[in-house]
Amino acid sequence: EETTAVAEHSEPKYVETVTTYDAPEPTAADFDEMSFELAPIVVTASRMEESILKAKADMSVVGREEIEQMHMDNVEEVLRTVPGVQFLDYGSNGLNANVSGIRINGSKDVVILVDGVRVNDFKGAGSSGYMFAALMNNMDNIERVEVMRGSAATMYGSGAKGGVINIITRRPEGAKTVIDIAKGSFGKEAYKFNTQAAKDKVSYNIYHDRTISGTSKDGSGKEWPGQSNTKSSGAKFEYKFNDANKLTLNYETIGSNFSGTDLVYGGHYVGMYDSNSVTLKHDWQINDQWSNSLMYRATKEKSSWDKPGGEDTDISEPITSNLEYKLYSDNFKYQTDRYTMVGGIEYSKGKDNTNHKETSNTSLFLQGDWELIPHVTLSGGIRHDRPDSYECHNSISYKLGWDITEKDTLYAGRSDYYILPSLTQLYDHKYGNADLRASEGRTTSIGYNHEFTPDNYMMLSWFETKSGVGMTMNSTTDKDDPNYGQYQNSIGGISRGWNAQYNARLSDAVTVKLGWAHLFYDEKDSFTQGYAPKDKATFGVYYDKDKFSAAFDGFYFIRDKRGMKEGVKGWPSDKYGVYNLALNYTADKQTKFYVKVDNIFNKLWAEHTDVIWSGGADSWYAMPGRSFVVGMQYTF
Secondary structure (H helix, E strand, C coil), X not given: CEEEEEECCCCCCEEEEEECCCCCCCCHHHHHHHHHHHCCEECCCCCCCEECCCCCCCEEEEEHHHHHHHCCCCHHHHHCCCCCEEECCCCCCCHHHHCEEEEECCECCEEEEECCEECCCCCCCCCCCEECHHHCCCHHHEEEEEEEECCCHHHHCCCCCCEEEEEXXXXXXXXXXXXXXXXXXXXXXXXXXXXXXXXXXEEEEEEEEEEEECCEECCCCCEECEEEEEEEEEEEXXXXXXXXXXXXXXXXXXXXXXXXECCXXXXXXXXXXXXXEEEEEEEEECCCCEEEEEEXXXXXXXXXXXXXXXXXXXXXXXXXXXXXXXXEEEEEEEECCCEEEEEEEEEEEEEECCCCEEEEEEEEEEEEEEEEECCEEEEEEEEEEEECCCCCEEEEEEEEEEXXXXXXXXXXXXXXXXXXXXXXXXXXXXXXXXXXXXEEEEEEEEEEEEEEECCEEEEEEEEEEEEEEEEEECCCCCXXXXXXXXXXXXXXXXXXXXXXXXXXXXXXXXXXXXXXXXXXXXXXXHHHCCCCEEXXXXXXXXXXXXXXXXXXXXXXXXXXXXXXXXXXXXXXXXXXXXXXXXXXXXXXXXXXXXEEEECCCCCCCEEEECHHHCCCCCCEEECCCCEEEEEEEEEC
């Protein structure tokens, strides 16, 4: 017998059904199963959508809510909040405002994806893992950023030693246009435009951003002359033939001009960076179990850097590059209740137009997850690389996962990495080495995840990466040596450590994220000269209620001082914290005002130094001191 009553509550009204016969009560397992749906959904670990707690991988996610509340200007700001991620930037201006030296788990070899599509093939990490993360500034178009730490060569190919960064873009829903204007310290001006719409079979997203910056000051008040003008534009179009077939076209272009004065090595410098890319992708859901994705991506990049006054004897002519990359892939997915499989073929090609050199690679990969018995899963994968200038190579991975309870997951595995030299490492006119061998090694990892409540979970992981063959730069300080600064191979090396993170929603209005990363690094490169952190803590606190929201994030860095010269002050500080604050007020449905303060305690800090390389006292590239930004966002 059942009776139905209408409960009068605040809108919306709902219907309450009361059951009077003996029905089975929901079990704890039922609620546990539901709770996992509240953790972030990720796709990077297996190329399948799954809860981060069930992915059995060392992962972190920065979502849309955090990006909006903190008003993060670019991908670098997002990644600085992630455990195990470190940047090595040359200060704050000119070249320094455009190039980001990034490392994950101590490694400079990182793969960057946009919606699962690789965007840095054959670019390599160079000598210090530099990439243009700071130029990825269209944050209105980003839904979340997923970071998977550790080797992932079988799934994502060459370069995935330290980890994988997957930038997931937003899917247009309805019609909306956002205009964001901001002005702040150090001559900063930011103008952002984003419009999107979806109707019937067609959807689109179009954006244009412009950011200007000028001379900055570090925490001691010292001025660092420089200016930068960066523009980025893009358009994404989707057409659904039907519920099972979708075609996506994405075009992006970035241009930046910068100049400044190098206070460490002396002299005025000028530079530019320009890139454009187009991606065409077809997704086909064949049936409930099979799906296929066919993709083509082409990228062109140009850059230059010069000291026109001739102050630097190492630079006899402008440093320029003109590179092209192409990527073709055909991937499939197969999924049942107890078995999933992903695989495919990929062809990538790089071309150096300056030196008239080319390189290419064809890869076949297959990875599967089998539920051997209830709650126990075995994962395994293999990738076969056939580069044009190197011998064929097989990379393998395997992992065993155990869902101990509905709240506890344990996993352990091993994964190879394989890194082909970049075009720059091979053919740079001054430092290139066409005889470089590919780098290879493996990472062993153990992890444990625990869910305390549906909004409260913890993730712990331990890793050890052993290098067989590495790639670095010749460390001689004799500039007359013909091998000075040349890219070269190294043998051996090890890095190990652990990452911990805790995420909790303390109330409807407050969310907290805490992280801690510990690293022991003993590779054959300059990173051991005080650049590496021994420990690094990250945190974020987010508040959102009614018309007011606030965000407070930052990190605390503890330097690994092994290998540093005794009695030499190589850095402004070996232990330091950098903290940022953002306040937001939503006046109405269309208008939001915000204030952001970076480095609120005006800390003097640096991520690069010349002191330990026989430079003078205080000859480090200091990062910006306290800065303010005031902005308004209008949506219609």
